[in-house]
Amino acid sequence: MLSTPLRPDDAAADLLPRILVWTISVLAGTAIVLPLVTLRFTSNCGSSPSKSCVANLQQLNSATEQWAMDNRRNAGMRVPLKALVGVAYIKNTPTCRAGGKYPVLLTVGVNPTCSIGDNRTRDPSDDHVLP
Numbered sequence: 001m002l003s004t005p006l007r008p009d010d011a012a013a014d015l016l017p018r019i020l021v022w023t024i025s026v027l028a029g030t031a032i033v034l035p036l037v038t039l040r041f042t043s044n045c046g047s048s049p050s051k052s053c054v055a056n057l058q059q060l061n062s063a064t065e066q067w068a069m070d071n072r073r074n075a076g077m078r079v080p081l082k083a084l085v086g087v088a089y090i091k092n093t094p095t096c097r098a099g100g101k102y103p104v105l106l107t108v109g110v111n112p113t114c115s116i117g118d119n120r121t122r123d124p125s126d127d128h129v130l131p
Contacts, residue, residue, distance in 0.1 A: 048097075049096070049097040049098040050098065050125065050126045050127060050128050052096075052097045053096045053097065053098060053100060053114050053116070053128040054127075054128065054129070054130060054131075056094035056095075056096065056102070056114075057102075057111070057112050057113070057114060057128075057129070057130050058130065059090060059094060060081075060084070060090070060094065060102060060106060060112040061111055061112055061130065063084045063089035063090045064079055064084065064106045064107075064108055064112070065108065065109075066088075066089055067079050067083065067084055067089055067108075068108040068109075073108055074108065074109075075108050075109030075110075076107065076108060076109060076110075077107070077108045078105045078106065078107050078108075079105070079106050079107075079108065080104065080105055080106075081093070081102065081103070081104050081105070081106060082104075084106070096114050096115075096116065096128065098116055098128065099116075100114040100115045100116035100128055101114070101115040102114060102115075111129075111130045112130075113129065114128035114129070116128040117129055
């Protein structure tokens with residue numbers, strides 16, 4: 001059976017709806033995925049240094065408490081940061097990724113602080129303080 005070739009008008013008429021459907025589906029998929037991806041990355045960018053800082057503050061607090069138990073010290077006693085670093089308590093001196101500074105003397109029973117603190121914003125997720 002011989003088939004007759006499609007005329008250019010028929011080929012274009014058949015191809016145009018397929019291109020339109022494909023274009024609409026790609027645009028719809030992009031419209032759904034793009035806001036989700038953007039939200040995911042923008043919400044973590046600002047809070048990442050603060051989360052790292054809070055983790056450092058927790059490490060400093062735990063090391064201070066452990067040092068106090070090992071050395072039979074009571075709350076209120078002060079311990080230099082250098083006494084905690086490089087031994088069994090903290091491997092390396094922690095640094096705030098946002099440029100904040102930690103105290104050189106830590107007090108047993110008192111949460112350590114970062115010089116950035118709550119940074120005077122309404123968003124608590126970017127604070128550099130222990131909860």
